Amino acid sequence: MTQDVTTDNGAADSGAFTLTRQDNGVAILTMDVPNESMNTLKAEFGDEISAMLDEIEADPGIKGVVLASGKPSSFVAGADISMLAACETEADARALATGGQEVFDRIERMRPTFVAAIHGAALGGGLELALACHYRVCTDDQSTQLGLPEVQLGLLPGSGGTQRLPRLIGIQQAMKMMLTGSPARAKQAKKYGIVDDMVPQSVLMEVAETYALKGKPAREKPQRSLMNKALELTGPGKKMLFKKAREQTLSKTKGNYPAPGYIIDVIETGMNEGMQAGLRAEADAFGKLVMTPESYQLRQIFFATTQMKKENGVEGVAPQSVNKVGVLGGGLMGGGIAYVTATKAGKPVRIKDVRPEGIANAMKYSYDLLNKKVKKRFMRKTEMQKQMSLLTGSLDYNGFQDADIVVEAVFEDVDLKQRMVADIESHCHEGTIFASNTSSIPITQIAAKANRPEQVIGLHYFSPVDKMPLAEVIAHAETSDSTISTTVEFAKKQGKTPVVVKDGAGFYVNRILAPYMNEAANLILAGEPVDHIDKSLVKFGFPVGPVKLLDEVGIDVGTKIIPFLVDEFGERFTAPPAFDKVLADGRKGKKNKKGFYLYESKNPGKEVDDTIYALLGLTPSVSRSERDIAERCVLMMLNEAARCLDEGVIRSARDGDIGAIFGIGFPPFLGGPFRYMDTLGVSHVVERLRHYEQEVGEKFAPADVLIKMAENDQSFY
Numbered sequence: 001m002t003q004d005v006t007t008d009n010g011a012a013d014s015g016a017f018t019l020t021r022q023d024n025g026v027a028i029l030t031m032d033v034p035n036e037s038m039n040t041l042k043a044e045f046g047d048e049i050s051a052m053l054d055e056i057e058a059d060p061g062i063k064g065v066v067l068a069s070g071k072p073s074s075f076v077a078g079a080d081i082s083m084l085a086a087c088e089t090e091a092d093a094r095a096l097a098t099g100g101q102e103v104f105d106r107i108e109r110m111r112p113t114f115v116a117a118i119h120g121a122a123l124g125g126g127l128e129l130a131l132a133c134h135y136r137v138c139t140d141d142q143s144t145q146l147g148l149p150e151v152q153l154g155l156l157p158g159s160g161g162t163q164r165l166p167r168l169i170g171i172q173q174a175m176k177m178m179l180t181g182s183p184a185r186a187k188q189a190k191k192y193g194i195v196d197d198m199v200p201q202s203v204l205m206e207v208a209e210t211y212a213l214k215g216k217p218a219r220e221k222p223q224r225s226l227m228n229k230a231l232e233l234t235g236p237g238k239k240m241l242f243k244k245a246r247e248q249t250l251s252k253t254k255g256n257y258p259a260p261g262y263i264i265d266v267i268e269t270g271m272n273e274g275m276q277a278g279l280r281a282e283a284d285a286f287g288k289l290v291m292t293p294e295s296y297q298l299r300q301i302f303f304a305t306t307q308m309k310k311e312n313g314v315e316g317v318a319p320q321s322v323n324k325v326g327v328l329g330g331g332l333m334g335g336g337i338a339y340v341t342a343t344k345a346g347k348p349v350r351i352k353d354v355r356p357e358g359i360a361n362a363m364k365y366s367y368d369l370l371n372k373k374v375k376k377r378f379m380r381k382t383e384m385q386k387q388m389s390l391l392t393g394s395l396d397y398n399g400f401q402d403a404d405i406v407v408e409a410v411f412e413d414v415d416l417k418q419r420m421v422a423d424i425e426s427h428c429h430e431g432t433i434f435a436s437n438t439s440s441i442p443i444t445q446i447a448a449k450a451n452r453p454e455q456v457i458g459l460h461y462f463s464p465v466d467k468m469p470l471a472e473v474i475a476h477a478e479t480s481d482s483t484i485s486t487t488v489e490f491a492k493k494q495g496k497t498p499v500v501v502k503d504g505a506g507f508y509v510n511r512i513l514a515p516y517m518n519e520a521a522n523l524i525l526a527g528e529p530v531d532h533i534d535k536s537l538v539k540f541g542f543p544v545g546p547v548k549l550l551d552e553v554g555i556d557v558g559t560k561i562i563p564f565l566v567d568e569f570g571e572r573f574t575a576p577p578a579f580d581k582v583l584a585d586g587r588k589g590k591k592n593k594k595g596f597y598l599y600e601s602k603n604p605g606k607e608v609d610d611t612i613y614a615l616l617g618l619t620p621s622v623s624r625s626e627r628d629i630a631e632r633c634v635l636m637m638l639n640e641a642a643r644c645l646d647e648g649v650i651r652s653a654r655d656g657d658i659g660a661i662f663g664i665g666f667p668p669f670l671g672g673p674f675r676y677m678d679t680l681g682v683s684h685v686v687e688r689l690r691h692y693e694q695e696v697g698e699k700f701a702p703a704d705v706l707i708k709m710a711e712n713d714q715s716f717y
C-alpha cells in the first residue's frame, strides 16, 4: 500500500516534489519539475525540500528514502543554468552554492538512508544531489550518464561535488572528471565506484528500495594501488599531485580559462583542511566564476546549442524518415561518416568503394573505435557486435536501392561527383537524397546535371568525423525544403550540430578559415618563425596554430580550396605564391611526414622542420609580438565572418559563432567571432582593420557591413 503526501508545511509548493510512503518503511521522493522536459535545481526549491526533509525526519515509520525522477528518461540535469544570469554580484552567486550545499549536507546527515535511483542524465547539481545520498543505483541504459560538466560552463561544481566525489572515488579520477567535464556512462560509473549498483531499468526501484532498507554504508576509502596511496594519502604525495595537475592544466588552458585552476585549488583545500573548509572554498570560487566573462560566453554556447537541437533547418517542414544510409568512398571521411551513422544514429549503412581495401578500411575505422571502448570495459562486446552488424560493404550499387540518403565522400573532382549523382539517381529510389561531403566544390556544380537537383545537398563533416561536432548543411538554389530538413535531422541523429549555410566557395567555415591561414602564411614569408606564429594563436585560444593545422589537414588539401575562393571573391583570398614551392617540394604535411614540422624526429610534430626556411629563402627571426600576430590573423577571420553574415551565407550571428567554435575551434571562452566582435566593439574592430590596411595592405579593408555597424554603434547581439 502506498500513500501520497502533499507538502502542506508552509513552504511554497512548486509541485516538483512528491513523497510517497510505503508499508515497507521506504518512502519514495520523486522530483518532477512541472512544465519542463528535464529536472533542474532552482534556488526557490530550497525551502520546499527542507520542509520535506523535516517531515521525513519526524516520521519514525520512514526507514529509507529512494530519491527518483518523475521524468521518463533523465534524473536531474544540474542547477538551472538560466538562473545564473540573475546573479548581479559574486555574493549572489555564492549564496546559490551555499544554499545547495546546505540542503545536500542535510540529506547526508538524515536519519533514514537515502538512495538515488538514477536513470538518464545525472549531471552537475544532479550528481551532487546523488552524491549526498548514502547509496546510488543506476540503470545500465545507454542514456545513463553521471558527470560534473560545470567546467564546460566556466564553473566548478558548487554544491559539494568538489568535496564528495574525490572522497568517494579518489582524487585523481574525480579531478579528471571535473577538469574535462566528461560524464561517465553507467558501466564506467560502476567501475569508478560512483554508483553502488548498475541494474536494468525494470528493477531500478526495487533494487534501490533494498539499499534503502540496508542501513547506512560503512564507506571504505576508495581502493587505491600502492602508488596512488602514496600520491593521494600523504602530504608530499598530494603536493606533487596538485602541482602536476596545475602544470598540465596551465599548459592546456594557456591561462584563458579560470575554472580549472579553481577546481584544483578547491579540491586541494578540502583534501588538506577538511570538508567544511573545502565547501567554503567551493562556494567562494563558484561565486567568482559565475561573474567571469568566460563563464558568461560558455553559458551562451549552451543556450545556443540547446536552441539548435530543436531546429531542423526549415520551420514547419517535417523531415522524412531515414531508415537506411549509403556511403560512397571508404576513406577516412567515409569511414567516419559510416561510424557515426551506425553507432550514433543506429542506422544500417552500406559502404561502396571501388576497391575491396577501401571497404575494409572503413570497417576497420569503426572496429578500432568500438574495440577501444570494449577494451576499456565501457562497452559490452555484444553491443559492439550489434553496432558492427549495421555496417556492410559492396563494390557496386547492390544494397543501395532502399537507401534514403547517400553521403558521398569520394575524391574532390566535379566530374566524378556528377557521375555519382547520376549513379544514385539510377540505382536508388525516387526519394533518395544525395548529400556531398565536398569541402571545396560548390553544390550547384555537383547538382548541375542532376535529374532531381532538389534532392542534392551538401553535408560537410570535419575531420576526424567521430570527434568534430559540426556539420555544415549546404543548400543550393534548387534544394527542396524537405531535403534540407531531412538532412539536418539526419546530421543531428549522427550526434552533430548542423548549421545550414548558403552554397558558395568555402561555404562558411572554410571561407573564414582561408584568410586566417593565408595571413599566417604571409607572416612566415615576412620572416616570423613558424612556431612563434603557432604559439601566438594557441595562446589566443585556438586548439592548434594555423601552420600546424595546415600540416594536420594536409597542405595539398588545405590549399585546394584557394582557387575556388579567388574565383568567386577575388584577390583577397590569394595564397602567397611561395606556397607552390612547398607543394613542389613534396610537402603534404603529417600524412607524408613532410611539412612545416618534423614527423620522423623524437617528438613527431613538435619541432619545426628548419629546412622550410631555406626552401622559402628566409632567415626566420621574431619581430612581432604574439599579440600582434594573433590580432592580424584573427582580424582576417572576423572581417570575412561579417561578410558571410551580411551575404546570408550564415543565417544568424549565432550560427556563425557555433560554426566557428565547433568547426575550427575558435576559442569558446570568447563566444565565437560575432560575440568576440561585440566584446571588442565593432568600431574597435574597424579601427584595427584600418590600421592593418595602412600597414599591410588592402586585404584588411573593413567589410562594408562593419563600417555601417560602427557608424550606427550597432552590435551583432
Ligand SMILES: C[C@H](O)CC(=O)SCCNC(=O)CCNC(=O)[C@H](O)C(C)(C)COP(=O)(O)OP(=O)(O)OC[C@H]1O[C@@H](n2cnc3c(N)ncnc32)[C@H](O)[C@@H]1OP(=O)(O)O
Pocket (backbone or CB within 6 Å): 037, 038, 040, 077, 078, 079, 080, 081, 082, 097, 100, 121, 123, 124, 125, 126, 128, 149, 150, 153, 155, 156, 157, 158, 159, 161, 306, 309
Ligand atoms: C551548482 C552546480 O554545481 C552547478 C550546475 O549544476 S551547472 C549545470 C550543470 N549541468 C549541465 O551542464 C548539464 C546541461 N545539460 C545538458 O548537457 C543536456 O541538456 C543534457 C545532456 C542533460 C540533455 O541533453 P538532451 O537530451 O539533448 O536535451 P536538451 O535539449 O539539451 O535539454 C532539454 C531541456 O532541458 C534544459 N536543460 C537541460 N539541462 C539544463 C540545465 N542545467 N539548466 C537549465 N536548463 C537545462 C534544456 O535547456 C532544454 O530545455 P527546453 O526543452 O525548454 O529548451
